Amino acid sequence: MEAKLLSASSPPSFSVNGATKFSRPSLVLTSPTREFPIFKLQCPARSSNKIIQSVHASKSIGTVTTQRVDDSENLTLDAVRYSLIRQEDSIIFSLLERAQYCQNKSTYDPDSFSIEGFHGSLIQYMLRETEKLHAQVLHPIADKINMNPKVWEIYFKNIVPKLAKEGEDGNCGSTAVCDAMCLQALSKRIRYGKFVAECKFRDSPEAYQAAIKEQDRDGLMNLLKFPKVEESVKKRVEMKTRTYGQEVPVEICKDGDCPTYKINPSLVADLYGEWIMPLTKEVLGNKPSTSNFPITRVVRM
Ligand SMILES: O=C(O)C(=O)C[C@]1(C(=O)O)C=C[C@@H](O)C=C1
Structure with a gap:
Protein backbone atom coordinates (compact mmCIF):
# COMPACT_ATOMS: atom_id res chain seq x y z
CA MET A 1 0.00 0.00 0.00
CA GLU A 2 2.79 2.39 0.86
CA ALA A 3 4.45 1.98 -2.53
CA LYS A 4 1.16 2.22 -4.43
CA LEU A 5 0.08 5.43 -2.77
CA LEU A 6 3.25 7.21 -3.61
CA SER A 7 4.18 5.87 -6.99
CA ALA A 8 3.27 9.09 -8.78
CA SER A 9 5.69 11.26 -6.82
CA SER A 10 9.30 11.09 -5.82
CA PRO A 11 9.27 11.08 -2.06
CA PRO A 12 12.25 10.41 0.13
CA SER A 13 13.21 6.78 0.01
CA PHE A 14 14.98 4.36 2.25
CA SER A 15 15.85 0.79 1.84
CA VAL A 16 14.36 -2.07 3.83
CA ASN A 17 15.67 -5.59 3.22
CA GLY A 18 17.57 -4.27 0.25
CA ALA A 19 14.41 -3.08 -1.52
CA THR A 20 13.64 0.61 -1.75
CA LYS A 21 10.47 1.53 0.11
CA PHE A 22 8.47 4.69 0.30
CA SER A 23 7.01 5.83 3.54
CA ARG A 24 3.44 7.06 3.57
CA PRO A 25 3.40 10.58 4.95
CA SER A 26 0.27 11.70 6.75
CA LEU A 27 0.09 15.05 4.94
CA VAL A 28 0.51 16.44 1.47
CA LEU A 29 -0.76 13.51 -0.59
CA THR A 30 -3.83 15.18 -1.98
CA SER A 31 -2.62 18.61 -3.00
CA PRO A 32 -0.91 18.58 -6.40
CA THR A 33 0.54 22.04 -5.78
CA ARG A 34 2.24 21.15 -2.52
CA GLU A 35 5.69 19.70 -2.49
CA PHE A 36 6.94 16.96 -0.29
CA PRO A 37 8.77 18.27 2.74
CA ILE A 38 12.46 18.33 2.03
CA PHE A 39 13.84 15.57 4.16
CA LYS A 40 17.35 14.76 3.15
CA LEU A 41 17.88 11.32 4.42
CA GLN A 42 21.49 11.29 3.32
CA CYS A 43 22.41 14.42 5.31
CA PRO A 44 21.56 14.26 9.01
CA ALA A 45 21.29 17.78 10.42
CA ARG A 46 24.51 17.72 12.45
CA SER A 47 25.45 21.21 11.42
CA SER A 48 22.30 22.59 13.10
CA ASN A 49 23.22 21.35 16.62
CA LYS A 50 24.13 24.83 17.79
CA ILE A 51 20.80 26.26 16.81
CA ILE A 52 18.95 23.44 18.51
CA GLN A 53 20.67 24.15 21.83
CA SER A 54 20.21 27.87 21.69
CA VAL A 55 16.45 27.82 21.26
CA HIS A 56 15.77 25.56 24.26
CA ALA A 57 13.30 27.19 26.62
CA SER A 58 13.39 30.53 25.01
CA LYS A 59 11.59 32.18 22.18
CA SER A 60 13.29 34.63 19.90
CA ILE A 61 11.30 37.39 18.35
CA GLY A 62 13.63 39.37 16.16
CA THR A 63 16.47 40.28 18.49
CA VAL A 64 14.42 39.99 21.70
CA THR A 65 14.62 36.70 23.59
CA THR A 66 11.93 35.97 26.15
CA GLN A 67 12.03 33.27 28.78
CA ARG A 68 9.23 30.76 28.20
CA VAL A 69 7.19 30.44 31.32
CA ASP A 70 3.93 28.65 31.94
CA ASP A 71 1.58 31.38 33.13
CA SER A 72 -1.56 29.37 32.58
CA GLU A 73 -2.06 28.80 36.34
CA ASN A 74 -2.84 25.25 35.31
CA LEU A 75 -0.74 23.46 37.85
CA THR A 76 -3.53 22.13 40.00
CA LEU A 77 -4.23 18.46 40.61
CA ASP A 78 -7.60 18.77 38.84
CA ALA A 79 -6.03 20.35 35.76
CA VAL A 80 -3.24 17.79 35.57
CA ARG A 81 -5.72 14.93 36.01
CA TYR A 82 -7.85 16.45 33.27
CA SER A 83 -4.80 16.43 31.01
CA LEU A 84 -4.15 12.77 31.89
CA ILE A 85 -7.75 11.98 30.91
CA ARG A 86 -7.30 13.68 27.54
CA GLN A 87 -4.04 11.86 27.01
CA GLU A 88 -5.95 8.57 27.35
CA ASP A 89 -7.62 9.42 24.04
CA SER A 90 -4.27 10.01 22.31
CA ILE A 91 -2.89 6.76 23.68
CA ILE A 92 -5.94 4.74 22.63
CA PHE A 93 -6.09 6.28 19.15
CA SER A 94 -2.39 5.75 18.54
CA LEU A 95 -2.71 2.09 19.63
CA LEU A 96 -5.71 1.69 17.31
CA GLU A 97 -3.69 3.11 14.42
CA ARG A 98 -0.78 0.78 15.14
CA ALA A 99 -3.09 -2.24 15.33
CA GLN A 100 -4.02 -2.00 11.65
CA TYR A 101 -0.55 -3.21 10.62
CA CYS A 102 1.21 -6.49 11.20
CA PRO A 110 19.02 -2.74 12.25
CA ASP A 111 20.14 -5.07 9.47
CA SER A 112 16.95 -4.60 7.48
CA PHE A 113 17.28 -0.86 7.14
CA SER A 114 20.03 1.12 5.57
CA ILE A 115 20.59 4.79 5.34
CA GLU A 116 23.93 6.42 4.78
CA GLY A 117 25.59 7.62 7.97
CA PHE A 118 23.19 5.83 10.30
CA HIS A 119 23.33 2.37 11.76
CA GLY A 120 20.18 1.23 13.43
CA SER A 121 16.62 0.21 12.74
CA LEU A 122 13.97 2.21 10.96
CA ILE A 123 12.17 2.89 14.26
CA GLN A 124 15.39 4.14 15.86
CA TYR A 125 15.95 6.44 12.93
CA MET A 126 12.38 7.68 13.05
CA LEU A 127 12.52 8.48 16.76
CA ARG A 128 15.93 10.08 16.58
CA GLU A 129 14.78 12.48 13.91
CA THR A 130 11.43 13.18 15.60
CA GLU A 131 13.11 13.86 18.93
CA LYS A 132 15.59 16.21 17.29
CA LEU A 133 12.69 18.28 16.09
CA HIS A 134 10.90 18.16 19.43
CA ALA A 135 14.11 19.18 21.19
CA GLN A 136 13.86 22.47 19.38
CA VAL A 137 10.51 23.40 20.84
CA LEU A 138 10.26 21.65 24.20
CA HIS A 139 12.12 22.49 27.34
CA PRO A 140 15.18 20.39 28.30
CA ILE A 141 13.55 19.58 31.66
CA ALA A 142 11.41 17.17 29.66
CA ASP A 143 14.47 14.87 29.60
CA LYS A 144 15.35 15.10 33.27
CA ILE A 145 13.43 12.02 34.31
CA ASN A 146 13.94 9.52 31.61
CA MET A 147 11.66 6.51 31.60
CA ASN A 148 12.20 5.93 27.92
CA PRO A 149 14.27 2.73 28.07
CA LYS A 150 11.52 1.12 30.20
CA VAL A 151 8.74 2.44 27.98
CA TRP A 152 10.62 1.15 24.94
CA GLU A 153 11.01 -2.34 26.41
CA ILE A 154 7.42 -2.56 27.60
CA TYR A 155 6.05 -1.30 24.31
CA PHE A 156 7.98 -3.67 22.07
CA LYS A 157 7.98 -6.71 24.36
CA ASN A 158 4.52 -6.52 25.88
CA ILE A 159 2.30 -4.32 23.78
CA VAL A 160 3.11 -4.75 20.10
CA PRO A 161 2.84 -8.58 20.18
CA LYS A 162 -0.66 -8.31 21.71
CA LEU A 163 -1.71 -5.45 19.48
CA ALA A 164 -0.61 -6.51 16.02
CA LYS A 165 -0.86 -9.69 14.00
CA GLU A 166 2.35 -11.61 13.45
CA GLY A 167 4.05 -11.27 10.12
CA GLU A 168 5.03 -8.63 7.59
CA ASP A 169 2.65 -6.64 5.41
CA GLY A 170 5.21 -4.32 3.81
CA ASN A 171 4.09 -1.20 5.69
CA CYS A 172 7.32 -0.62 7.59
CA GLY A 173 7.23 3.15 7.17
CA SER A 174 3.69 3.45 8.50
CA THR A 175 4.53 1.05 11.30
CA ALA A 176 7.46 3.22 12.36
CA VAL A 177 5.27 6.36 12.27
CA CYS A 178 2.61 4.68 14.43
CA ASP A 179 5.19 3.28 16.85
CA ALA A 180 6.72 6.72 17.27
CA MET A 181 3.28 8.17 18.04
CA CYS A 182 2.53 5.44 20.59
CA LEU A 183 5.91 5.74 22.30
CA GLN A 184 5.66 9.49 22.54
CA ALA A 185 2.12 9.41 23.91
CA LEU A 186 3.10 6.81 26.54
CA SER A 187 6.28 8.58 27.49
CA LYS A 188 4.54 11.94 27.85
CA ARG A 189 1.82 10.37 30.03
CA ILE A 190 4.38 8.83 32.35
CA ARG A 191 6.46 12.02 32.53
CA TYR A 192 3.36 13.85 33.74
CA GLY A 193 3.95 12.10 37.03
CA LYS A 194 6.26 14.95 37.93
CA PHE A 195 3.45 17.49 37.56
CA VAL A 196 1.13 15.30 39.63
CA ALA A 197 3.85 15.08 42.29
CA GLU A 198 4.29 18.80 42.43
CA CYS A 199 0.55 19.46 42.76
CA LYS A 200 0.25 16.96 45.57
CA PHE A 201 3.25 18.44 47.31
CA ARG A 202 1.86 21.96 47.02
CA ASP A 203 -1.49 20.83 48.41
CA SER A 204 0.05 19.47 51.61
CA PRO A 205 3.72 20.41 51.82
CA GLU A 206 4.13 19.55 55.52
CA ALA A 207 3.09 15.93 55.07
CA TYR A 208 5.42 15.44 52.12
CA GLN A 209 8.33 17.32 53.69
CA ALA A 210 8.15 15.08 56.75
CA ALA A 211 8.28 11.90 54.63
CA ILE A 212 11.08 13.30 52.47
CA LYS A 213 13.18 14.40 55.46
CA GLU A 214 12.80 10.99 57.06
CA GLN A 215 13.62 9.30 53.75
CA ASP A 216 10.43 7.34 54.28
CA ARG A 217 9.87 5.98 50.80
CA ASP A 218 6.89 3.79 51.72
CA GLY A 219 5.26 6.64 53.59
CA LEU A 220 5.82 8.91 50.62
CA MET A 221 4.29 6.38 48.24
CA ASN A 222 1.29 5.99 50.53
CA LEU A 223 0.73 9.71 50.39
CA LEU A 224 1.09 9.79 46.63
CA LYS A 225 -1.06 6.88 45.57
CA PHE A 226 -4.83 6.86 45.23
CA PRO A 227 -6.08 3.30 44.57
CA LYS A 228 -9.65 4.50 43.89
CA VAL A 229 -8.41 6.86 41.18
CA GLU A 230 -6.42 4.01 39.66
CA GLU A 231 -9.51 1.79 39.53
CA SER A 232 -11.55 4.47 37.81
CA VAL A 233 -8.74 5.14 35.30
CA LYS A 234 -8.75 1.45 34.33
CA LYS A 235 -12.53 1.35 33.99
CA ARG A 236 -12.59 4.52 31.92
CA VAL A 237 -9.87 3.47 29.48
CA GLU A 238 -11.57 0.14 28.95
CA MET A 239 -14.86 1.92 28.24
CA LYS A 240 -13.17 4.40 25.91
CA THR A 241 -11.44 1.59 24.01
CA ARG A 242 -14.79 -0.17 23.58
CA THR A 243 -16.26 3.05 22.22
CA TYR A 244 -13.43 4.25 19.96
CA GLY A 245 -12.35 0.80 18.86
CA GLN A 246 -15.69 -0.77 18.03
CA GLU A 247 -16.08 -1.98 14.45
CA VAL A 248 -19.10 -0.23 13.00
CA PRO A 249 -20.90 -2.56 10.57
CA VAL A 250 -22.63 -1.09 7.53
CA GLU A 251 -25.61 -3.36 8.15
CA ILE A 252 -27.46 -2.81 11.40
CA CYS A 253 -26.57 -5.55 13.86
CA LYS A 254 -29.17 -8.22 14.40
CA ASP A 255 -30.19 -9.07 17.94
CA GLY A 256 -27.55 -11.29 19.48
CA ASP A 257 -24.69 -9.99 17.28
CA CYS A 258 -21.77 -9.17 19.51
CA PRO A 259 -19.84 -6.02 18.77
CA THR A 260 -16.27 -6.57 17.62
CA TYR A 261 -13.30 -4.39 18.53
CA LYS A 262 -10.18 -3.33 16.67
CA ILE A 263 -8.18 -4.03 19.80
CA ASN A 264 -9.05 -5.94 22.91
CA PRO A 265 -10.47 -3.31 25.34
CA SER A 266 -9.00 -5.05 28.36
CA LEU A 267 -5.55 -4.77 26.76
CA VAL A 268 -5.57 -1.02 27.34
CA ALA A 269 -6.92 -1.36 30.88
CA ASP A 270 -4.16 -3.90 31.61
CA LEU A 271 -1.58 -1.65 30.01
CA TYR A 272 -2.61 1.12 32.39
CA GLY A 273 -2.81 -1.17 35.42
CA GLU A 274 0.43 -3.07 34.83
CA TRP A 275 2.70 -0.48 33.25
CA ILE A 276 1.53 3.08 32.80
CA MET A 277 0.35 3.82 36.34
CA PRO A 278 3.21 1.94 38.07
CA LEU A 279 5.73 3.88 35.96
CA THR A 280 3.90 7.14 36.65
CA LYS A 281 4.18 6.32 40.33
CA GLU A 282 7.93 5.75 39.92
CA VAL A 283 8.16 9.25 38.49
CA LEU A 284 5.95 10.55 41.31
CA GLY A 285 8.15 8.96 43.95
CA ASN A 286 11.31 10.21 42.28
CA LYS A 287 10.32 13.78 42.08
CA PRO A 288 9.51 15.03 45.54
CA SER A 289 12.53 16.49 47.22
CA THR A 290 12.37 19.75 49.08
CA SER A 291 15.29 21.05 47.08
CA ASN A 292 13.67 20.18 43.75
CA PHE A 293 10.54 22.21 44.21
CA PRO A 294 9.16 24.13 42.58
CA ILE A 295 9.84 22.72 39.15
CA THR A 296 7.15 24.81 37.57
CA ARG A 297 7.10 28.19 35.98
CA VAL A 298 9.13 26.40 33.41
CA VAL A 299 7.41 24.27 30.89
CA ARG A 300 4.37 24.33 28.73
CA MET A 301 4.19 20.85 27.22
O1 LIG B 1 -4.34 11.09 39.88
C1 LIG B 1 -3.46 10.94 40.71
O2 LIG B 1 -3.61 11.25 41.91
C2 LIG B 1 -2.18 10.35 40.33
O3 LIG B 1 -1.27 10.29 41.14
C3 LIG B 1 -2.00 9.77 38.98
C4 LIG B 1 -2.10 8.25 39.00
C5 LIG B 1 -2.11 7.78 37.53
O4 LIG B 1 -1.05 7.39 37.03
O5 LIG B 1 -3.17 7.86 36.90
C6 LIG B 1 -0.94 7.69 39.72
C7 LIG B 1 -1.02 7.30 41.00
C8 LIG B 1 -2.26 7.29 41.77
O6 LIG B 1 -2.36 6.16 42.56
C9 LIG B 1 -3.45 7.49 40.93
C10 LIG B 1 -3.38 7.86 39.65
Whole structure:
Protein backbone atom coordinates (compact mmCIF):
# COMPACT_ATOMS: atom_id res chain seq x y z
CA MET A 1 0.00 0.00 0.00
CA GLU A 2 2.79 2.39 0.86
CA ALA A 3 4.45 1.98 -2.53
CA LYS A 4 1.16 2.22 -4.43
CA LEU A 5 0.08 5.43 -2.77
CA LEU A 6 3.25 7.21 -3.61
CA SER A 7 4.18 5.87 -6.99
CA ALA A 8 3.27 9.09 -8.78
CA SER A 9 5.69 11.26 -6.82
CA SER A 10 9.30 11.09 -5.82
CA PRO A 11 9.27 11.08 -2.06
CA PRO A 12 12.25 10.41 0.13
CA SER A 13 13.21 6.78 0.01
CA PHE A 14 14.98 4.36 2.25
CA SER A 15 15.85 0.79 1.84
CA VAL A 16 14.36 -2.07 3.83
CA ASN A 17 15.67 -5.59 3.22
CA GLY A 18 17.57 -4.27 0.25
CA ALA A 19 14.41 -3.08 -1.52
CA THR A 20 13.64 0.61 -1.75
CA LYS A 21 10.47 1.53 0.11
CA PHE A 22 8.47 4.69 0.30
CA SER A 23 7.01 5.83 3.54
CA ARG A 24 3.44 7.06 3.57
CA PRO A 25 3.40 10.58 4.95
CA SER A 26 0.27 11.70 6.75
CA LEU A 27 0.09 15.05 4.94
CA VAL A 28 0.51 16.44 1.47
CA LEU A 29 -0.76 13.51 -0.59
CA THR A 30 -3.83 15.18 -1.98
CA SER A 31 -2.62 18.61 -3.00
CA PRO A 32 -0.91 18.58 -6.40
CA THR A 33 0.54 22.04 -5.78
CA ARG A 34 2.24 21.15 -2.52
CA GLU A 35 5.69 19.70 -2.49
CA PHE A 36 6.94 16.96 -0.29
CA PRO A 37 8.77 18.27 2.74
CA ILE A 38 12.46 18.33 2.03
CA PHE A 39 13.84 15.57 4.16
CA LYS A 40 17.35 14.76 3.15
CA LEU A 41 17.88 11.32 4.42
CA GLN A 42 21.49 11.29 3.32
CA CYS A 43 22.41 14.42 5.31
CA PRO A 44 21.56 14.26 9.01
CA ALA A 45 21.29 17.78 10.42
CA ARG A 46 24.51 17.72 12.45
CA SER A 47 25.45 21.21 11.42
CA SER A 48 22.30 22.59 13.10
CA ASN A 49 23.22 21.35 16.62
CA LYS A 50 24.13 24.83 17.79
CA ILE A 51 20.80 26.26 16.81
CA ILE A 52 18.95 23.44 18.51
CA GLN A 53 20.67 24.15 21.83
CA SER A 54 20.21 27.87 21.69
CA VAL A 55 16.45 27.82 21.26
CA HIS A 56 15.77 25.56 24.26
CA ALA A 57 13.30 27.19 26.62
CA SER A 58 13.39 30.53 25.01
CA LYS A 59 11.59 32.18 22.18
CA SER A 60 13.29 34.63 19.90
CA ILE A 61 11.30 37.39 18.35
CA GLY A 62 13.63 39.37 16.16
CA THR A 63 16.47 40.28 18.49
CA VAL A 64 14.42 39.99 21.70
CA THR A 65 14.62 36.70 23.59
CA THR A 66 11.93 35.97 26.15
CA GLN A 67 12.03 33.27 28.78
CA ARG A 68 9.23 30.76 28.20
CA VAL A 69 7.19 30.44 31.32
CA ASP A 70 3.93 28.65 31.94
CA ASP A 71 1.58 31.38 33.13
CA SER A 72 -1.56 29.37 32.58
CA GLU A 73 -2.06 28.80 36.34
CA ASN A 74 -2.84 25.25 35.31
CA LEU A 75 -0.74 23.46 37.85
CA THR A 76 -3.53 22.13 40.00
CA LEU A 77 -4.23 18.46 40.61
CA ASP A 78 -7.60 18.77 38.84
CA ALA A 79 -6.03 20.35 35.76
CA VAL A 80 -3.24 17.79 35.57
CA ARG A 81 -5.72 14.93 36.01
CA TYR A 82 -7.85 16.45 33.27
CA SER A 83 -4.80 16.43 31.01
CA LEU A 84 -4.15 12.77 31.89
CA ILE A 85 -7.75 11.98 30.91
CA ARG A 86 -7.30 13.68 27.54
CA GLN A 87 -4.04 11.86 27.01
CA GLU A 88 -5.95 8.57 27.35
CA ASP A 89 -7.62 9.42 24.04
CA SER A 90 -4.27 10.01 22.31
CA ILE A 91 -2.89 6.76 23.68
CA ILE A 92 -5.94 4.74 22.63
CA PHE A 93 -6.09 6.28 19.15
CA SER A 94 -2.39 5.75 18.54
CA LEU A 95 -2.71 2.09 19.63
CA LEU A 96 -5.71 1.69 17.31
CA GLU A 97 -3.69 3.11 14.42
CA ARG A 98 -0.78 0.78 15.14
CA ALA A 99 -3.09 -2.24 15.33
CA GLN A 100 -4.02 -2.00 11.65
CA TYR A 101 -0.55 -3.21 10.62
CA CYS A 102 1.21 -6.49 11.20
CA GLN A 103 4.04 -6.67 13.68
CA ASN A 104 6.46 -5.94 10.81
CA LYS A 105 9.53 -6.94 12.78
CA SER A 106 11.86 -5.68 10.05
CA THR A 107 10.98 -2.17 11.28
CA TYR A 108 12.98 -3.00 14.41
CA ASP A 109 15.86 -4.83 12.78
CA PRO A 110 19.02 -2.74 12.25
CA ASP A 111 20.14 -5.07 9.47
CA SER A 112 16.95 -4.60 7.48
CA PHE A 113 17.28 -0.86 7.14
CA SER A 114 20.03 1.12 5.57
CA ILE A 115 20.59 4.79 5.34
CA GLU A 116 23.93 6.42 4.78
CA GLY A 117 25.59 7.62 7.97
CA PHE A 118 23.19 5.83 10.30
CA HIS A 119 23.33 2.37 11.76
CA GLY A 120 20.18 1.23 13.43
CA SER A 121 16.62 0.21 12.74
CA LEU A 122 13.97 2.21 10.96
CA ILE A 123 12.17 2.89 14.26
CA GLN A 124 15.39 4.14 15.86
CA TYR A 125 15.95 6.44 12.93
CA MET A 126 12.38 7.68 13.05
CA LEU A 127 12.52 8.48 16.76
CA ARG A 128 15.93 10.08 16.58
CA GLU A 129 14.78 12.48 13.91
CA THR A 130 11.43 13.18 15.60
CA GLU A 131 13.11 13.86 18.93
CA LYS A 132 15.59 16.21 17.29
CA LEU A 133 12.69 18.28 16.09
CA HIS A 134 10.90 18.16 19.43
CA ALA A 135 14.11 19.18 21.19
CA GLN A 136 13.86 22.47 19.38
CA VAL A 137 10.51 23.40 20.84
CA LEU A 138 10.26 21.65 24.20
CA HIS A 139 12.12 22.49 27.34
CA PRO A 140 15.18 20.39 28.30
CA ILE A 141 13.55 19.58 31.66
CA ALA A 142 11.41 17.17 29.66
CA ASP A 143 14.47 14.87 29.60
CA LYS A 144 15.35 15.10 33.27
CA ILE A 145 13.43 12.02 34.31
CA ASN A 146 13.94 9.52 31.61
CA MET A 147 11.66 6.51 31.60
CA ASN A 148 12.20 5.93 27.92
CA PRO A 149 14.27 2.73 28.07
CA LYS A 150 11.52 1.12 30.20
CA VAL A 151 8.74 2.44 27.98
CA TRP A 152 10.62 1.15 24.94
CA GLU A 153 11.01 -2.34 26.41
CA ILE A 154 7.42 -2.56 27.60
CA TYR A 155 6.05 -1.30 24.31
CA PHE A 156 7.98 -3.67 22.07
CA LYS A 157 7.98 -6.71 24.36
CA ASN A 158 4.52 -6.52 25.88
CA ILE A 159 2.30 -4.32 23.78
CA VAL A 160 3.11 -4.75 20.10
CA PRO A 161 2.84 -8.58 20.18
CA LYS A 162 -0.66 -8.31 21.71
CA LEU A 163 -1.71 -5.45 19.48
CA ALA A 164 -0.61 -6.51 16.02
CA LYS A 165 -0.86 -9.69 14.00
CA GLU A 166 2.35 -11.61 13.45
CA GLY A 167 4.05 -11.27 10.12
CA GLU A 168 5.03 -8.63 7.59
CA ASP A 169 2.65 -6.64 5.41
CA GLY A 170 5.21 -4.32 3.81
CA ASN A 171 4.09 -1.20 5.69
CA CYS A 172 7.32 -0.62 7.59
CA GLY A 173 7.23 3.15 7.17
CA SER A 174 3.69 3.45 8.50
CA THR A 175 4.53 1.05 11.30
CA ALA A 176 7.46 3.22 12.36
CA VAL A 177 5.27 6.36 12.27
CA CYS A 178 2.61 4.68 14.43
CA ASP A 179 5.19 3.28 16.85
CA ALA A 180 6.72 6.72 17.27
CA MET A 181 3.28 8.17 18.04
CA CYS A 182 2.53 5.44 20.59
CA LEU A 183 5.91 5.74 22.30
CA GLN A 184 5.66 9.49 22.54
CA ALA A 185 2.12 9.41 23.91
CA LEU A 186 3.10 6.81 26.54
CA SER A 187 6.28 8.58 27.49
CA LYS A 188 4.54 11.94 27.85
CA ARG A 189 1.82 10.37 30.03
CA ILE A 190 4.38 8.83 32.35
CA ARG A 191 6.46 12.02 32.53
CA TYR A 192 3.36 13.85 33.74
CA GLY A 193 3.95 12.10 37.03
CA LYS A 194 6.26 14.95 37.93
CA PHE A 195 3.45 17.49 37.56
CA VAL A 196 1.13 15.30 39.63
CA ALA A 197 3.85 15.08 42.29
CA GLU A 198 4.29 18.80 42.43
CA CYS A 199 0.55 19.46 42.76
CA LYS A 200 0.25 16.96 45.57
CA PHE A 201 3.25 18.44 47.31
CA ARG A 202 1.86 21.96 47.02
CA ASP A 203 -1.49 20.83 48.41
CA SER A 204 0.05 19.47 51.61
CA PRO A 205 3.72 20.41 51.82
CA GLU A 206 4.13 19.55 55.52
CA ALA A 207 3.09 15.93 55.07
CA TYR A 208 5.42 15.44 52.12
CA GLN A 209 8.33 17.32 53.69
CA ALA A 210 8.15 15.08 56.75
CA ALA A 211 8.28 11.90 54.63
CA ILE A 212 11.08 13.30 52.47
CA LYS A 213 13.18 14.40 55.46
CA GLU A 214 12.80 10.99 57.06
CA GLN A 215 13.62 9.30 53.75
CA ASP A 216 10.43 7.34 54.28
CA ARG A 217 9.87 5.98 50.80
CA ASP A 218 6.89 3.79 51.72
CA GLY A 219 5.26 6.64 53.59
CA LEU A 220 5.82 8.91 50.62
CA MET A 221 4.29 6.38 48.24
CA ASN A 222 1.29 5.99 50.53
CA LEU A 223 0.73 9.71 50.39
CA LEU A 224 1.09 9.79 46.63
CA LYS A 225 -1.06 6.88 45.57
CA PHE A 226 -4.83 6.86 45.23
CA PRO A 227 -6.08 3.30 44.57
CA LYS A 228 -9.65 4.50 43.89
CA VAL A 229 -8.41 6.86 41.18
CA GLU A 230 -6.42 4.01 39.66
CA GLU A 231 -9.51 1.79 39.53
CA SER A 232 -11.55 4.47 37.81
CA VAL A 233 -8.74 5.14 35.30
CA LYS A 234 -8.75 1.45 34.33
CA LYS A 235 -12.53 1.35 33.99
CA ARG A 236 -12.59 4.52 31.92
CA VAL A 237 -9.87 3.47 29.48
CA GLU A 238 -11.57 0.14 28.95
CA MET A 239 -14.86 1.92 28.24
CA LYS A 240 -13.17 4.40 25.91
CA THR A 241 -11.44 1.59 24.01
CA ARG A 242 -14.79 -0.17 23.58
CA THR A 243 -16.26 3.05 22.22
CA TYR A 244 -13.43 4.25 19.96
CA GLY A 245 -12.35 0.80 18.86
CA GLN A 246 -15.69 -0.77 18.03
CA GLU A 247 -16.08 -1.98 14.45
CA VAL A 248 -19.10 -0.23 13.00
CA PRO A 249 -20.90 -2.56 10.57
CA VAL A 250 -22.63 -1.09 7.53
CA GLU A 251 -25.61 -3.36 8.15
CA ILE A 252 -27.46 -2.81 11.40
CA CYS A 253 -26.57 -5.55 13.86
CA LYS A 254 -29.17 -8.22 14.40
CA ASP A 255 -30.19 -9.07 17.94
CA GLY A 256 -27.55 -11.29 19.48
CA ASP A 257 -24.69 -9.99 17.28
CA CYS A 258 -21.77 -9.17 19.51
CA PRO A 259 -19.84 -6.02 18.77
CA THR A 260 -16.27 -6.57 17.62
CA TYR A 261 -13.30 -4.39 18.53
CA LYS A 262 -10.18 -3.33 16.67
CA ILE A 263 -8.18 -4.03 19.80
CA ASN A 264 -9.05 -5.94 22.91
CA PRO A 265 -10.47 -3.31 25.34
CA SER A 266 -9.00 -5.05 28.36
CA LEU A 267 -5.55 -4.77 26.76
CA VAL A 268 -5.57 -1.02 27.34
CA ALA A 269 -6.92 -1.36 30.88
CA ASP A 270 -4.16 -3.90 31.61
CA LEU A 271 -1.58 -1.65 30.01
CA TYR A 272 -2.61 1.12 32.39
CA GLY A 273 -2.81 -1.17 35.42
CA GLU A 274 0.43 -3.07 34.83
CA TRP A 275 2.70 -0.48 33.25
CA ILE A 276 1.53 3.08 32.80
CA MET A 277 0.35 3.82 36.34
CA PRO A 278 3.21 1.94 38.07
CA LEU A 279 5.73 3.88 35.96
CA THR A 280 3.90 7.14 36.65
CA LYS A 281 4.18 6.32 40.33
CA GLU A 282 7.93 5.75 39.92
CA VAL A 283 8.16 9.25 38.49
CA LEU A 284 5.95 10.55 41.31
CA GLY A 285 8.15 8.96 43.95
CA ASN A 286 11.31 10.21 42.28
CA LYS A 287 10.32 13.78 42.08
CA PRO A 288 9.51 15.03 45.54
CA SER A 289 12.53 16.49 47.22
CA THR A 290 12.37 19.75 49.08
CA SER A 291 15.29 21.05 47.08
CA ASN A 292 13.67 20.18 43.75
CA PHE A 293 10.54 22.21 44.21
CA PRO A 294 9.16 24.13 42.58
CA ILE A 295 9.84 22.72 39.15
CA THR A 296 7.15 24.81 37.57
CA ARG A 297 7.10 28.19 35.98
CA VAL A 298 9.13 26.40 33.41
CA VAL A 299 7.41 24.27 30.89
CA ARG A 300 4.37 24.33 28.73
CA MET A 301 4.19 20.85 27.22
O1 LIG B 1 -4.34 11.09 39.88
C1 LIG B 1 -3.46 10.94 40.71
O2 LIG B 1 -3.61 11.25 41.91
C2 LIG B 1 -2.18 10.35 40.33
O3 LIG B 1 -1.27 10.29 41.14
C3 LIG B 1 -2.00 9.77 38.98
C4 LIG B 1 -2.10 8.25 39.00
C5 LIG B 1 -2.11 7.78 37.53
O4 LIG B 1 -1.05 7.39 37.03
O5 LIG B 1 -3.17 7.86 36.90
C6 LIG B 1 -0.94 7.69 39.72
C7 LIG B 1 -1.02 7.30 41.00
C8 LIG B 1 -2.26 7.29 41.77
O6 LIG B 1 -2.36 6.16 42.56
C9 LIG B 1 -3.45 7.49 40.93
C10 LIG B 1 -3.38 7.86 39.65
